[in-house]
Amino acid sequence: MLEVSGLCVSYGSVEAVRDLSLKVAAGSVVSLIGPNGAGKTTTLNALSGVVPVHGGRIMLEGRDITRLSSHQRVAAGVVQVPEGRLVLAGMSVRENLELGAYCRPRQDIPADIARMEERFPVLGQRREGLAGSLSGGEQQMLAMARGLMAHPKLLLLDEPSLGLAPLVVKMIFDLVLELKSQGQTILLVEQNVFQSLAVSDYAYVIENGSIVLEGPAAKLAADPAVARAYLGQAGPSASAPITGR
Amino acid sequence: MNVLGQQLVNGLFIGGVYALFAVGYTLVFGVLDILNLAHAAVFTLGGLMALWLVQNAGLTIWTAFPLAVLFAGLLGLVLDQVAFKPLRRRPDTYFSGLISSIAMAIIFESLAMGVFGAHNSRFPAGTVPVVIWRLGGITITLLQVEILAAVVLMMVALTQLLKRARVGKAIRAVAENQHAARLLGINVDGIIAFTFFLSSALGGAAGILFGLYFDALSPDMGRPIELKGLAVIVLGGMGSVPGAILGGLAFGLSEVLTVAISGTSNLRDAVAFTLLFGIMLVRPSGLLGRGRLREA
Numbered sequence A: 001m002l003e004v005s006g007l008c009v010s011y012g013s014v015e016a017v018r019d020l021s022l023k024v025a026a027g028s029v030v031s032l033i034g035p036n037g038a039g040k041t042t043t044l045n046a047l048s049g050v051v052p053v054h055g056g057r058i059m060l061e062g063r064d065i066t067r068l069s070s071h072q073r074v075a076a077g078v079v080q081v082p083e084g085r086l087v088l089a090g091m092s093v094r095e096n097l098e099l100g101a102y103c104r105p106r107q108d109i110p111a112d113i114a115r116m117e118e119r120f121p122v123l124g125q126r127r128e129g130l131a132g133s134l135s136g137g138e139q140q141m142l143a144m145a146r147g148l149m150a151h152p153k154l155l156l157l158d159e160p161s162l163g164l165a166p167l168v169v170k171m172i173f174d175l176v177l178e179l180k181s182q183g184q185t186i187l188l189v190e191q192n193v194f195q196s197l198a199v200s201d202y203a204y205v206i207e208n209g210s211i212v213l214e215g216p217a218a219k220l221a222a223d224p225a226v227a228r229a230y231l232g233q234a235g236p237s238a239s240a241p242i243t244g245r
Numbered sequence B: 001m002n003v004l005g006q007q008l009v010n011g012l013f014i015g016g017v018y019a020l021f022a023v024g025y026t027l028v029f030g031v032l033d034i035l036n037l038a039h040a041a042v043f044t045l046g047g048l049m050a051l052w053l054v055q056n057a058g059l060t061i062w063t064a065f066p067l068a069v070l071f072a073g074l075l076g077l078v079l080d081q082v083a084f085k086p087l088r089r090r091p092d093t094y095f096s097g098l099i100s101s102i103a104m105a106i107i108f109e110s111l112a113m114g115v116f117g118a119h120n121s122r123f124p125a126g127t128v129p130v131v132i133w134r135l136g137g138i139t140i141t142l143l144q145v146e147i148l149a150a151v152v153l154m155m156v157a158l159t160q161l162l163k164r165a166r167v168g169k170a171i172r173a174v175a176e177n178q179h180a181a182r183l184l185g186i187n188v189d190g191i192i193a194f195t196f197f198l199s200s201a202l203g204g205a206a207g208i209l210f211g212l213y214f215d216a217l218s219p220d221m222g223r224p225i226e227l228k229g230l231a232v233i234v235l236g237g238m239g240s241v242p243g244a245i246l247g248g249l250a251f252g253l254s255e256v257l258t259v260a261i262s263g264t265s266n267l268r269d270a271v272a273f274t275l276l277f278g279i280m281l282v283r284p285s286g287l288l289g290r291g292r293l294r295e296a
């Protein structure tokens, strides 16, 4: 589905992503994990075409999309649910969903909205309410539903469980599993490393803008180096370097 | 008493034109957080273009009006491409955009001066038939009614566009968060260009109506309205379309009432701008607060 090779992104003189390569097979869930500031969001934004790419190639289903603009990427099927949700707080829940389908044929939208309101009842109950009045967990559900409204071929999820209560976190990982069972291809960025690995087929570990480790998710979950870096030291503060692939 | 009633009516019409002008300002500000200081020049060129179409091309005002509005909208596209887009990625884009829009205003005004001459001109007699009604001592002209109808029509159309149309929702999304809008697949640059088109078309329309109402057009006719327009959007709440409408009416009414009560026009601007400060003291974010464009 997705093949990234030699990706380089810099902000001014800061190289945020360096020679990064990864693959996401159709129908699989792939995790991209790593400490804060490693370049995970930058990688997703490069895939979405919202940060300029200085080198490398992005192929979607064999088609080179490296030079496509952000709205062309969405139309091509690369859809991101961003870190911090970024729901349009001043617009209604329904309008947020409608805008998720911005690149879709108009006649399909009402049926898709109905489907989302059935899957996420709270979005139906709060249809006319402002998205900004939803709780954090509800906003995350809205952001996910909004992303799904675009009928993504590849769904990019950036820290969907960040800052949410354990019950909501569980709902989100359940949703990821549900989508996976429906054949949805997902690239998942998470701080919740072990829960993330548990729902993934494959995983990459990124540090300082480069992939330092990769493998089947189950294998990485059992890897002492990953455990040392991410287990017990709880997420972001875990900066012990992982060396060797 | 009739003098007061008459002034109220006059204030309503001039306030409507201010509102139309200010809505264009506030649209661009609401979407980009940028002040387009060439808006008054577009106002002028819209009016002068309509005049030229009536006077030199022999069109009726009914044909000239939409054509001149379209022309003003196209000037908006030029403004976006030349004055704002190249600066969009600069960290100082707010300030540099302000300066480059002033530069564009000067270019537009000089062109107007070169093409139309520096003198005052007016629409040929009979452009709009002179019909006058008297209602209980208050005089209303057909022109005033047409101006008000045009203003109301455009305001309603704009409000509905922002509220219901796909492109209107995209404008509000871009106004709220450009990054999020991009991730939704919205062509942000296209939406910004369209916003400039809309804003400038409304500004041009205001220029035509202003020229018809005061029966005088000149290359510097935008000067006095430029600051008033800014005051109106501060008054109404920056970026708020209903606020700009309300602010425009309040400003127009305060002007004519001052003249009516004081008996001279000397105090007109002083009172109008003092009103601005007064409202700022009571409601620092303007009559309707900031950022309502998003909620339209």
Ligand SMILES: Nc1ncnc2c1ncn2[C@@H]1O[C@H](COP(=O)(O)OP(=O)(O)O)[C@@H](O)[C@H]1O
Pocket (backbone or CB within 6 Å): A011, A014, A016, A034, A035, A036, A037, A038, A039, A040, A041, A042, A043
């Ligand atoms: N807009 C930006 N401008 C400058 N530097 C940035 C910007 N966004 C991210 N960075 C830097 O790029 C690096 C990677 O950031 P990011 O991709 O957000 O990491 P992650 O998502 O893994 O936490 C960090 O060093 C961060 O400070």
Ligand SMILES: [Mg+2]
Pocket (backbone or CB within 6 Å): A040, A041, A042, A083, A159
């Ligand atoms: Mg991040």
